[in-house]
Amino acid sequence: MTVAEKKARIRPGRRWVILAIGVIAQAAASAFIYGVPFLVPTLRDTLGLSLAQVGVYVAAPTVGLLCTLIAWGAAADRWGERVVMASGLAVAGLDIAALVAVTHRAPHPPTPLLLALLVVGGAGGASVNAASGRMVMGWFPPTERGMAMGIRQTAQPLGVGLAGLSLPTLAHHLGAFPAMVAPGGLCLLSAVGVTAFAPDPPRAPRRPGEARPRSPYRSWLLPRVHAASALLVVPQFAVSAFTVEYLVHQRHWGTAAAGAFAAAMQLAGAAGRIGSGAWSDRVGSRLRPMRQLAVAAALVLLVFALGDVLTAHWLAWVAPAALAVGAVVSVADNGLGYAVTAEIAGPSWSGRALGTQNTGQNVFAALAPVTLGSIIGGSGYAVGFAVAAIAPLIAIGVTPVRTEPPPRW
Structure with missing residues (x-):
């Protein structure tokens, strides 16, 4: 069978x-x-x-x-x-x-x-x-x-x-x-x-004498996916780590209002992850939507930086609006990176590949708030978020769209 x-x-x-x-x-x-x-x-x-x-x-x-x-x-x-x-x-x-x-x-x-x-x-x-x-x-x-x-x-x-x-x-x-x-x-x-x-999904049995599957890390394809995914953690944590702090101390929102805003954006972000996954199913690619989301993340961070320095009262909505959009855009790529990692690795290597993917993302998740916090503390939010925008800009070039293969399994 x-x-x-x-x-x-x-x-x-x-x-x-x-x-x-x-x-x-x-x-x-x-x-x-x-x-x-x-x-x-x-x-x-x-x-x-x-x-x-x-x-x-x-x-x-x-x-x-x-x-x-x-x-x-x-x-x-x-x-x-x-x-x-x-x-x-x-x-x-x-x-x-x-x-x-x-x-x-x-x-x-x-x-x-x-x-x-x-x-x-x-x-x-x-x-x-x-x-x-x-x-x-x-x-x-x-x-x-x-x-x-x-x-x-x-x-x-x-x-x-x-x-x-x-x-x-x-x-x-x-x-x-x-x-x-x-x-x-x-x-x-x-x-x-x-x-x-939750039974294991069926696997194709290996035929007698069949060679073990080759490592997917023999090319730069998976390392580039890992690198792009790790870089895209930076805008995610720039938004999630500093939204409440910014709204309370820079925009003078009440703590309850800022917390409710952040909670609502978490729910919107969850919906965004599902929506981007359905989008990738429809277009038959994980990496094309992932690169477009990297473009959107960079733009959102730069719009926030611009909104932070605008002094006109009637433009006070720009920075909070950028945070709201960023809460969705910055997390929407997560499932795409996981899916394409497993598809490239195949059933014999996907566990190790997903572990490597998750390790890189968690390392960047630990470093991003500390690094950005130091920059924001010394130079302000506009500079901090402008620096954070460098990560998704690099991810645009790193994401290997042209060499994305069809799913192996």
């Missing part, structure tokens, strides 16, 4: 159930990995930490993620997506349970132990980043992959949103780390859901 025949035996609606499980699993992992910032006020009050010290706690899960993404991807290539996702989520859930138990027994446990547990939890959650994208690629045909990957990419903001809604309240009543019982429980439930309802 061929791979196509095996896929045809699965009910058409089943792949959407598998996608939903993957989204929930990714949201659960994201709620933990990116949820620690919501515990900062409670951590500072209970442990007496400085901002620099608490920053180490915030970074610890991301360190675990970055150190293991490629390894989890290689495991998915070899043993399949389901076992990788389920085992990683189980590790994260049990690790969070240990974190809760340790902090429940001792109000001030040793810092190295807490950091180690946070790193291990982030490493477990990293399994979903590579494997869930690979699972989507395996179950969806090329005509639906862009939209499916766009839906999958909404999982991270969904997880962060859930963390934002639940963790501050739970931390107030239970304490900082005991509040993590919520994402920990969701990770364990997701592990069960993946095991029960």
Whole structure:
């Protein structure tokens, strides 16, 4: 039986159930990995930490993620997506349970132990980043992959949103780390859901004596995709990291109004990821829309920079409007980069390729706010966002549109 025949035996609606499980699993992992910032006020009050010290706690899960993404991807290539996702989520859930138990027994446990547990939890959650994208690629045909990957990419903001809604309240009543019982429980439930309802997509068996698939990194095609995707993280974090701060302190908005504006733009950004994926399905290319979005991101950042220096009162809307558009445009390419990475790599290498893709993006995500914050602090928002526009401008040239191949699988 061929791979196509095996896929045809699965009910058409089943792949959407598998996608939903993957989204929930990714949201659960994201709620933990990116949820620690919501515990900062409670951590500072209970442990007496400085901002620099608490920053180490915030970074610890991301360190675990970055150190293991490629390894989890290689495991998915070899043993399949389901076992990788389920085992990683189980590790994260049990690790969070240990974190809760340790902090429940001792109000001030040793810092190295807490950091180690946070790193291990982030490493477990990293399994979903590579494997869930690979699972989507395996179950969806090329005509639906862009939209499916766009839906999958909404999982991270969904997880962060859930963390934002639940963790501050739970931390107030239970304490900082005991509040993590919520994402920990969701990770364990997701592990069960993946095991029960998310089978691996069928793979073509290797014939006896057949050579192992060649590495897709023998050419510059995938490295260029990785580089372009990493560069396009810069406008995303320029907008997301500084929107509320800018509106409150530069435009004198109320905190609640600025927060509501940012939340609404997060929802619009999630819709933008799905829309760009559907667009790529329609035109039969991931990289052409990705390059056009790079052009749009550069223009938005430059329009914001111009709006920041305009002094006429009747032009005060330009900078906020640029932020609103930027919140959609700057994230719309995420699913496209993932989809084309997996399509170029093929089923034998997609896990490792997606792990590499995610590693590069997370490195730039960690560096962008710090770098731009320093520039903005010294020279102002107009200069900072103008400098940020350099990244998507470079991405326009780096994106390998002319050499984009048709999907392999």
